[in-house]
Amino acid sequence: MGLEGVIGKRKSSTYVSRRSPDWIKLKCSQRQEFVIGGYTDPQGSRVGFGALLGGVYDKDKRLRYAGSVGTGYSIKTLHKLKAELDKIETADNPFAKATDIPRNARWxxxxxxxxxxxxxWTRDGHIRHPSFQGLRADKTAETITREKPVRSSAPKPSPAAMPKVSNPNRVIDPSTGGGGIQRLF
Structure with a gap:
């Protein structure tokens, strides 16, 4: 439906105008691969690099800047990835006609x-709230293009096809203090 996410609430809770463990926001997220074309220097106490600069290839095989990714790294990952980046550093900007790349970029x-x-994705073709998940050794850079989400064409299940709940009060996971359907919805 293109929504940002959904709200989950305990069935017995009432609305309060502050954060509450009884109401949680479950955000939808997207995930895809990006070609690393550069990085920024670290700032403050950060080690390795500040952010990776990523892009995707367009239909004309030009690498288009898609944004910077500054979160999702462990200290170990920052060090290892910086060592890899040092091996492939170049003086040439690999991105086609990008004007919004950080000035302190290294290519x-x-x-x-x-x-x-x-x-x-923003209207100008950048990613919002990116977080690094890892490197993909099984994909080649030339194959990375912007993915388009595809909505499911599967029909919605009828109420008769929904599973029956045998015991809605059964405790499923005692470690979370929660249990069955009654406590979750």
Whole structure:
């Protein structure tokens, strides 16, 4: 439906105008691969690099800048990835006609592929709220293009096809203090 997410609430809770463990926001996210074309220097106490600069190839085989990814890294990952970036550093900007790339960018040969989760694409073709998930050694940079979400064409199940709940009060996971259907909805 293209919504940002859904709200989950305990069935017995009432609305309050503050954060509450009885109401939670479950955000939808997207995930895809991006070609690493550069990075920014670290700032403050950060080590390795600040953010990766990622892009996707368009239909004319030009690498289009899609945004910077500054979160999702462990200290170990920052060090390891910086060592890889140092090996492929170049003086040439691999992105086609991008004007919104950070000024302190350092360029790399566009051969590494990163998997990134993000909330949405902006109108100008950038990703919002990106987070690094890892490198993809099984994909080549030249194959990375912007993916288009496909809505399911499967029919919605009829109420008769929905599973029957045998015991809605049964405790399923005692470690969470929760239990059955009654406590979850």
């Amino acid at each position: 790399v040969k566009p051969i590494l592929v990163a998997e990134v989760s993000f909330s949405e």
